[in-house]
Amino acid sequence: MGRARTLHPSHRATPLVSALALVTLLAGCAGGADSTGPAQTPAGTSSRTTGPPTADTGSPTTGPGTTGPAATGTGPADTGSPVTQSGAAAPRCHTSELRARIGRPSPGAGQRNFPIVLTNTTDRTCTVRGYPGAAFVDASGKQLGPDPKRSPDTPTAVTLAPRRSTWAGLSFASPEISGARTALPAALLVTPPDERESIEVAWTAGEVPVAGNESSVRLTVFQPGTGG
Numbered sequence: 001m002g003r004a005r006t007l008h009p010s011h012r013a014t015p016l017v018s019a020l021a022l023v024t025l026l027a028g029c030a031g032g033a034d035s036t037g038p039a040q041t042p043a044g045t046s047s048r049t050t051g052p053p054t055a056d057t058g059s060p061t062t063g064p065g066t067t068g069p070a071a072t073g074t075g076p077a078d079t080g081s082p083v084t085q086s087g088a089a090a091p092r093c094h095t096s097e098l099r100a101r102i103g104r105p106s107p108g109a110g111q112r113n114f115p116i117v118l119t120n121t122t123d124r125t126c127t128v129r130g131y132p133g134a135a136f137v138d139a140s141g142k143q144l145g146p147d148p149k150r151s152p153d154t155p156t157a158v159t160l161a162p163r164r165s166t167w168a169g170l171s172f173a174s175p176e177i178s179g180a181r182t183a184l185p186a187a188l189l190v191t192p193p194d195e196r197e198s199i200e201v202a203w204t205a206g207e208v209p210v211a212g213n214e215s216s217v218r219l220t221v222f223q224p225g226t227g228g
Helices: 009-031
Strands: 098-102 106-108 111-120 126-129 133-137 157-160 165-173 181-183 187-191 199-202 208-211 217-219
Touching: 098 199, 111 157, 111 187, 133 217, 157 165, 165 208
Parallel strands: none
Antiparallel strands: 098 111, 106 111, 111 165, 126 157, 133 187, 165 217, 181 208, 187 199
C-alpha cells in the first residue's frame, strides 16, 4: 500500500498566484483604452455624435418649415376635426357679379354726400377692398370734370355674402355755395376695385361741380352696409 504524499503549501501557492496575476493583467488590458485608437464603447450604446446638446425648456420647438408644435406625449389626442385657416379671404368680386346704385343722399354743412352701393348678385361669397372708380359722363359718354380725389382712408376687405352690400362715399361741395362751374351728368360710371369694366348708373341728383374753386369730388373706401 502506497504512502500518501503531503504537499507543502509553498509548492501550491506559486502556480495559483501566477494565474491570478495573469488574469488581472489581461482584464486591465481589455478594459483600458488603446493609445493608438478610440476608447472602447460599452455594449448597447452608440458612439455617433448627433449634435450639440440643447437645454430642455419644457416647451415644444417651432421654427421655419414646421407645421405645429412638436408632440410631447402629454397633449390631447387628435380628434380628427377639420382645421380652418383663419384669415383666408374669399375671391374678389368682379364687375359682372355686382349691381351698382346711388343711395339716398345725406345732408352736410355745405356738402352733398352720396353712397355708391354695390350688391353681390351671385350665390357665392366674394370680397371688395379699396376705392371705387367713378366718373360723371354726359349722354354721349364723355367724362365731365376731372377724376375724383381719394380721401386718406385705410382700405379693408369687405366680405359680401350673396345679396349683401357695401358702400363708398361720394361727396362734393354744394355748387351754389362754392361757386364752382357745373354740368348736368346723364350717368355715373362706377368701377369696382381692381376691375376694368364699369357699371353705368343713371344720375338724377342734379348738377355737379366740374371746374373752378371747390370743384373736387371725393371718394372714400368701401365699408359694409348700404350707407343709408
